Amino acid sequence: MTFAALLGSEVRRLGSRRVVWWGTAGALALVVLVVVLNTINSTGTGVGEHTMRLSKLWLEHPGGVAENTLLAMSVFVFIIVVGIAATAVGGDYRAGTFGTLLLWEPRRVRVAVARLVALTIVTVVVYLVVTGVLVGGWYAGSALRGSTSGLGPDFWTDLAAVVGRCTVGAVVLTLITAGLAFITRSTVGALMVWIGYLIAVEGILAARVRSLDASLLLRNLSAFLTGYRLEITGPQTVGPTGRFTGERYLVLPGPALLRMVVIALIVAGLGVGLFWRRDVT
Amino acid sequence: MAVIEAQGLRKVYGRRVAVGGLDLEVPDGGGVFGFLGPNGSGKTTTIRMLLGLIAPSGGTATVLGVTSGAGLHRVMPRIGAIVESPALFPAFSGRRNLELLGRIQGVGPKAVDAALARVGLAERADDRVGKYSLGMKQRAGLAAALLKDPELLMLDEPANGLDPQGMKELRDLVKSLGAEGRTVLVSSHLLTEIQLMCDRVAIIQGGVRVTQGTVEDVLALGRSNGLLVRVADPVGAIAVLGAEGIGATATGLADQIRVELPHDAGARVTEVLATHGVYLRELVADEVDLETVFLELTRRGPQVP
Numbered sequence: 001m002t003f004a005a006l007l008g009s010e011v012r013r014l015g016s017r018r019v020v021w022w023g024t025a026g027a028l029a030l031v032v033l034v035v036v037l038n039t040i041n042s043t044g045t046g047v048g049e050h051t052m053r054l055s056k057l058w059l060e061h062p063g064g065v066a067e068n069t070l071l072a073m074s075v076f077v078f079i080i081v082v083g084i085a086a087t088a089v090g091g092d093y094r095a096g097t098f099g100t101l102l103l104w105e106p107r108r109v110r111v112a113v114a115r116l117v118a119l120t121i122v123t124v125v126v127y128l129v130v131t132g133v134l135v136g137g138w139y140a141g142s143a144l145r146g147s148t149s150g151l152g153p154d155f156w157t158d159l160a161a162v163v164g165r166c167t168v169g170a171v172v173l174t175l176i177t178a179g180l181a182f183i184t185r186s187t188v189g190a191l192m193v194w195i196g197y198l199i200a201v202e203g204i205l206a207a208r209v210r211s212l213d214a215s216l217l218l219r220n221l222s223a224f225l226t227g228y229r230l231e232i233t234g235p236q237t238v239g240p241t242g243r244f245t246g247e248r249y250l251v252l253p254g255p256a257l258l259r260m261v262v263i264a265l266i267v268a269g270l271g272v273g274l275f276w277r278r279d280v281t
Numbered sequence: 282m283a284v285i286e287a288q289g290l291r292k293v294y295g296r297r298v299a300v301g302g303l304d305l306e307v308p309d310g311g312g313v314f315g316f317l318g319p320n321g322s323g324k325t326t327t328i329r330m331l332l333g334l335i336a337p338s339g340g341t342a343t344v345l346g347v348t349s350g351a352g353l354h355r356v357m358p359r360i361g362a363i364v365e366s367p368a369l370f371p372a373f374s375g376r377r378n379l380e381l382l383g384r385i386q387g388v389g390p391k392a393v394d395a396a397l398a399r400v401g402l403a404e405r406a407d408d409r410v411g412k413y414s415l416g417m418k419q420r421a422g423l424a425a426a427l428l429k430d431p432e433l434l435m436l437d438e439p440a441n442g443l444d445p446q447g448m449k450e451l452r453d454l455v456k457s458l459g460a461e462g463r464t465v466l467v468s469s470h471l472l473t474e475i476q477l478m479c480d481r482v483a484i485i486q487g488g489v490r491v492t493q494g495t496v497e498d499v500l501a502l503g504r505s506n507g508l509l510v511r512v513a514d515p516v517g518a519i520a521v522l523g524a525e526g527i528g529a530t531a532t533g534l535a536d537q538i539r540v541e542l543p544h545d546a547g548a549r550v551t552e553v554l555a556t557h558g559v560y561l562r563e564l565v566a567d568e569v570d571l572e573t574v575f576l577e578l579t580r581r582g583p584q585v586p
Contacts, residue, residue, distance in 0.1 A: 005385055005387060096368035097368045099368055103362050281329070
């Protein structure tokens with residue numbers, strides 16, 4: 001029983017799941033809809049006046065991002081891969097199929113790691129397929145009824161970089177979600193933990209404790225995906241010299257990636273550890 | 282050498298003792314071994330522990346010479362199992378489920394087809410498992426267990442959901458597997474089925490072994506064979522037989538008595554009673570079956586055959 005054989009079986013099992021196909025189909029349908037509507041509704045005659053412009057996919061200006069259609073679409077794909085990851089683990093608990101799987105490969109850490117690696121592969125494929133259709137469609141739409149001009153010299157390099165970062169972001173979210181599903185032993189449980197975390201921690205707690213905000217997932221994800229530093233400020237007061245002073249935190253892309261990876265490894269590791277120790281009934 | 286050996290195997294959930302120090306030995310050399318016990322007696326929990334699905338709270342267990350748990354992966358390719366209701370992906374076809382499992386161990390499509398055919402599921406192999414009846418799911422689980430061409434099979438309640446025809450086919454299949462030199466452990470509460478297909482049995486209750494041995498040995502633990510006689514005057518018949526030195530007791534049925542003589546002594550009973558003007562309405566052998574012994578033993582507690 002080699003790990004490669006187990007992984008091959010896992011990838012095929014995931015590839016046979018309806019949630020993967022329906023999720024990908026849903027994302028592709030949305031992409032096509034957005035591209036077609038933007039192409040049809042494209043207006044203007046000059047290079048800068050077209051509403052359908054290739055540069056709308058991703059355009060940077062000094063110190064920030066000016067256009068981010070690719071990023072907005074990526075967030076939608078993130079939601080889909082989170083759903084796939086939750087189902088890929090929680091669904092097995094619901095159907096009781098982990099027990100069947102362990103009758104073929106009783107080394108549980110192998111089984112869990114194979115599942116996580118298979119999910120990573122599927123996530124990367126789904127993200128790249130959807131993004132590929134978006135970029136290709138957008139290019140075609142811009143060429144047909146808009147503009148492919150006005151691009152910066154590094155447009156394609158920047159676009160590739162943001163696709164790469166978004167792919168990593170999607171994998172991080174996949175691993176965290178799969179870890180949560182291993183911990184809660186439920187698809188719904190994993191999603192509820194996500195929603196609860198976003199509301200309670202990222203929403204309410206982070207608003208009160210700004211120093212915490214810089215360490216949380218969404219801020220770091222945001223800084224990493226854009227590739228630009230994020231500044232978080234707390235309540236400001238006017239000092240004796242007339243200058244504003246107060247809490248100020250910076251989230252830089254490099255450390256942001258490190259924090260995200262650490263969070264993903266902790267959650268996924270905890271999930272694998274519990275899968276290893278718990279009874280499977 | 283025993284293919285399965287458990288000593289003092291325990292599983293405790295909080296205050297509830299599911300298996301309370303079970304000793305079990307399933308001998309090598311093929312054949313069908315019945316693992317009997319009332320509902321909740323710890324059969325499934327024991328099988329789960331043997332297969333490493335749940336961790337024992339105490340005791341030891343070896344399967345094919347390997348301690349259950351860490352080293353199980355070395356022998357798992359030689360073990361096929363069904364635990365309770367077979368769990369397969371409901372959205373996949375039976376064939377797809379088996380193919381995905383088989384890939385883990387390098388088992389190809391031909392073996393999948395052969396396993397499906399052997400359990401009589403070839404025609405419905407491409408239907409979704411979610412559409413299968415309980416009996417068909419059971420067959421699919423059995424096909425998955427056979428896919429490895431295992432030398433040890435552990436089948437937990439394999440007759441669940443099967444109709445009479447399916448039960449007969451299962452019985453024939455299990456017997457043929459045992460005759461091929463494989464060891465088949467079958468847990469069930471369907472005692473007639475077990476008696477028909479098993480060579481040896483173990484009976485457990487409350488998570489401990491009540492008895493273990495060949496079917497004949499275990500049957501011998503029950504009451505002796507006798508004859509059931511129906512007559513118009515049971516009290517008079519008991520007196521007549523008693524006068525001739527033949528033990529007889531009322532069974533509780535209005536016109537029936539039980540005569541303590543072997544099955545081949547019917548002529549003697551007929552002769553004695555007829556001589557005294559007592560005529561039989563019916564005379565049948567009082568067979569001791571596994572169900573009777575099972576009920577007696579699980580009331581009494583541990584026995585040594």
